[in-house]
Amino acid sequence: MLDYLVVKGTTKVKLTRDFFARPTLEVAPDLLGMTFVRTLPSGEILRAPIVEVEAYTQDDPACHAFRGITERCRVMFGPAGFAYVYFIYGMYFCLNVVTEADGVPGAVLIRALGSPGCEGPGKLCREWGIDRSHNGVDLLDCHSPLYLEHGTKYGADFVTISERIGLNVATERPWRFFVTENPHVSGRKKSRKSSAGSVNVK
DNA sequence: TTTGCGATTCGG
DNA sequence: CGAATCGCAAAG
Numbered sequence: 609m610l611d612y613l614v615v616k617g618t619t620k621v622k623l624t625r626d627f628f629a630r631p632t633l634e635v636a637p638d639l640l641g642m643t644f645v646r647t648l649p650s651g652e653i654l655r656a657p658i659v660e661v662e663a664y665t666q667d668d669p670a671c672h673a674f675r676g677i678t679e680r681c682r683v684m685f686g687p688a689g690f691a692y693v694y695f696i697y698g699m700y701f702c703l704n705v706v707t708e709a710d711g712v713p714g715a716v717l718i719r720a721l722g723s724p725g726c727e728g729p730g731k732l733c734r735e736w737g738i739d740r741s742h743n744g745v746d747l748l749d750c751h752s753p754l755y756l757e758h759g760t761k762y763g764a765d766f767v768t769i770s771e772r773i774g775l776n777v778a779t780e781r782p783w784r785f786f787v788t789e790n791p792h793v794s795g796r797k798k799s800r801k802s803s804a805g806s807v808n809v810k
Numbered sequence: 811t812t813t814g815c816g817a818t819t820c821g822g
Numbered sequence: 823c824g825a826a827t828c829g830c831a832a833a834g
Contacts, residue, residue: 662817670817672830680830697818698827704817717817730818774817 621761625748628688632707632714636663637767637785639705642759644721646736647752654736656723657759660786660793661716662772664704669777673713683744684713691754693733693743700730701739705747705756719773720786720794728794762787 621627623642628635639658646654664671672681672694683692684706692704692715708714719729726732733739738754747756768788771779773795786793 664817672817675831678831694817695829696816698816698829700818702817715817719817728818734819772817776816 622758623689623748623756625687625689628705628707628748629709630688630707632663632665632716633783635705635707636661636716636783637769638761639716639718640767640785640787641762643757644718645750645755645757646738647755648737649753654723655757656721656726658718658720659722659790660718660720660784662719662785663783664715664717666708666713668781668783670772670775670781671713671715673715677713681713684715685711686744689746689748689756691742691745691747693738693740695740696730701733702729703733703738703742703754719784720790720792722787722790722792724792727792731794 621638621642627638639661642658644656644658648654666673668674672678673684677685680694681692683690684704686706687710688706688708690706692706693701695701703718704715705718706715717729718732720727721732725735742754745752745754747754749755766788768786769782770784770786771782772784
């Protein structure tokens with residue numbers, strides 16, 4: 609059950625399993641503004657808001673799960689709210705949040721956090737020590753090394769939509785969402801304003 | 811078993 | 823624009 613409290617155009621959101629077990633394209637923009645919490649092995653705790661994401665779905669040629677379940681993308685087929693971490697280009701890790709109902713693959717790539725050095729999916733994992741060992745961790749368990757905490761959702765007026773970055777297929781899908789004018793957003797900012805309705809769930 | 815390439819980043 | 827760098831998954 610979603611738990612919303614509307615305050616001045618933004619929305620305070622409590623994160624539950626059901627929040628993530630929705631269509632990926634609804635979850636993706638809703639994640640902007642949610643707080644990402646990283647507990648390091650030393651015990652130090654890092655926190656920052658999510659400011660840029662991309663959606664990947666079952667019928668999407670760019671999605672790792674497009675051709676069915678494999679060892680790598682297995683967690684995408686499991687319950688929502690878990691971390692899908694993969695290794696890419698021989699040197700970077702990327703962090704995703706699993707979405708959709710159990711059995712249906714889908715994920716949201718976390719591309720940037722509102723914190724120095726976390727601008728870009730590879731950089732944020734490097735900066736905050738996220739790697740293969742975090743694949744499959746429960747992001748709703750506050751004792752996990754990776755945790756998603758409540759935050760303040762941005763309204764459509766504060767969200768910009770663009771095509772996804774770095775793909776060679778399905779490049780035309782406008783499935784990248786970021787906080788408009790946020791200095792921590794990665795890559796080029798070529799985009800168009802979001803149209804109200806598709807971003808706000810309520 | 812082999813091979814081509816990728817949801818990236820950085821430097822020239 | 824190309825190099826770095828290696829695991830995944832499709833092809834053989």
